[in-house]
Amino acid sequence: MSTNRVMRAVRLEAPGRPFTLRAVAVPEPGPGMVRLRIGACGICRTELHLRDGGLDLGCRDFTVGHEIAGIIDALGDGVDPRRLGEKAVVYYYQGCGTCHHCRMGETHLCPAPLAQPGFTSDGGYAEYIAVPATHAVPLPGDADLAEAAPLGCAGSTAVHACRMAGIVPGEWIVVNGAGGVGLAVVQVARAAGARVVSVGRGAERLALAREMGAEAVIDAAHEDVGARIRAVTGEGADVVFELVGTEATMRIATAALRRKGRLVLIGYTADSYTVHPVELIVRELKIMGSVGATLQDLHDAVTLFSRGLLRMPVARRLALEEFATGLALTEKGGISGRIVLMPQIAP
Ligand SMILES: NC(=O)c1ccc[n+]([C@@H]2O[C@H](COP(=O)([O-])OP(=O)(O)OC[C@H]3O[C@@H](n4cnc5c(N)ncnc54)[C@H](OP(=O)(O)O)[C@@H]3O)[C@@H](O)[C@H]2O)c1
Ligand SMILES: [Zn+2]
Ligand SMILES: [Zn+2]
The missing domain is CATH 3.90.180.10 (Medium-chain alcohol dehydrogenases, catalytic domain)
Structure with missing residues (x-):
């Protein structure tokens, strides 16, 4: 589902080609889902592997970015209305829900996932994302979204x-x-x-x-x-x-x-x-x-973060339009901490 509203998003069109910034529809949350207005998305080295084709899960034409933190700005049917305005970090696996691994809580090993934001479906180098409400893991109210975003991958x-x-x-x-x-x-x-x-x-x-x-x-x-x-x-x-x-x-x-x-x-x-x-x-x-994380692992990462035991140093805060600079700096190395893209800051 989508409205007529559009947003900026950084897309993988094909492995081996640079990502492109495009206008795409703002997603609407379906039943049981929330939409986040993205505050920050970390640049993980995995984005370089996706861009270059070293990691190719077979999907094309989707928004990259999987270390996503934002503020819930719209709710689908059936979601607790108190979640509106909540800060959250995204769990980036959506399993089939019925296989052995999903039943065991090992969603990250599901052989037939419904979606994997940033890997096979629309991720977080964008202004908005819609995810199941359970996959928007609550952050402390005073969390800095740039520091919290890397919990989504690095932390979990x-x-x-x-x-x-x-x-x-x-x-x-x-x-x-x-x-x-x-x-x-x-x-x-x-x-x-x-x-x-x-x-x-x-x-x-x-x-x-x-x-x-x-x-x-x-x-x-x-x-x-x-x-x-x-x-x-x-x-x-x-x-x-x-x-x-x-x-x-x-x-x-x-x-x-x-x-x-x-x-x-x-x-x-x-x-x-x-x-x-x-x-x-x-x-x-x-x-x-070891690949990815379970939903519980992300909750545990957030708990450690909330208690000051897991910090995510941010090396640079860049505008979404500066994604190529962020990727080039990550590729070059020598960075102390994460580079994050922030769709709400100007280039
Ligand atoms: N399995 C999973 O679930 C999972 C999840 C996330 C990421 N990953 C993968 O894990 C790897 C690390 O990701 P990341 O995001 O942490 O990358 P990153 O932030 O770019 O960090 C990589 C680090 O490795 C250092 N390094 C490179 N070559 C080295 C060497 N020979 N000896 C010592 N240090 C060296 C780099 O130092 P310099 O800055 O000096 O180059 C840099 O500090 C990537 O391959 C990523 O795709 C896997
Ligand atoms: Zn499954
Ligand atoms: Zn990652």
Whole structure:
């Protein structure tokens, strides 16, 4: 459903082509849905993979952006009227609701999702979005929407990955990559009682990682990462979270695990790497992937955010029209925190 009103939206027309800013219809919330007037949408590195075709879920001609926070400005039939005006962050999976994974609450693994805003259906580099009311997760009334938006992916991904890893208090956790997701993992692991080592590049990023709770930092540009991990942890890391995903970093991460260690792969990559089964067998290692998050993970990320335990540093606030600049800066790297697009500020 749509009205005659139009809005600005940044669209993926085909992988391998730059995104385009277009006028599209403002969505109307159907029954059980809410519409958000978007205040901010974070730029996740995944947008680069979508643009370049490294991640292609087969859909074309939709609005990108999946770290979405805004204010509820319209309600579909059956939604509690008290939600009007509420600040919320979007859960970006809409499962079929009937498969095994949906029944288990693992909506992010649904093989036939109804929608995935920003991945297969209209997302948040736009002025408005309509989502099921349950997928607009309430934020504290005083939340800064630019800081809250990255909870939608970076924050919830971090909670999910830490849950996947089964972190136990006191364990040594290494987070490889100090970008949006990595800095969130540092904080969630710390909140879970872990001792955290952040591996990043550059003094500014590593200072930020320390501020976010890393007990030790390693500069991947100047230090021997494997040797430093062993020096800091003793036997090795209980868990390595891999956000970078080059052949070299995955190999180093595996070698840096202590016995019974877990390697959690999060960063999308074109690389692959080889590990000898005996290496896994004799040290009882586990290698696992972690994708997205459950709705509960996002609620938990918001709770941590509300309690000041999960912060989302914002490096730059750009107008929607400046999306190409934001993507180029993200691609170039060297950013301390997230870049967010804000449709309500002028370029
Ligand atoms: N599985 C999932 O559910 C999921 C969810 C969200 C994102 N992702 C993926 O996870 C990855 C990270 O996303 P993001 O949004 O956090 O990206 P980001 O904000 O761009 O951060 C990436 C970080 O990795 C650092 N880095 C790059 N190469 C490195 C190296 N060799 N050693 C150490 N650090 C290095 C970058 O440093 P510089 O700035 O110096 O380059 C940057 O700080 C991406 O591949 C993204 O698509 C996966
Ligand atoms: Zn399903
Ligand atoms: Zn993301």
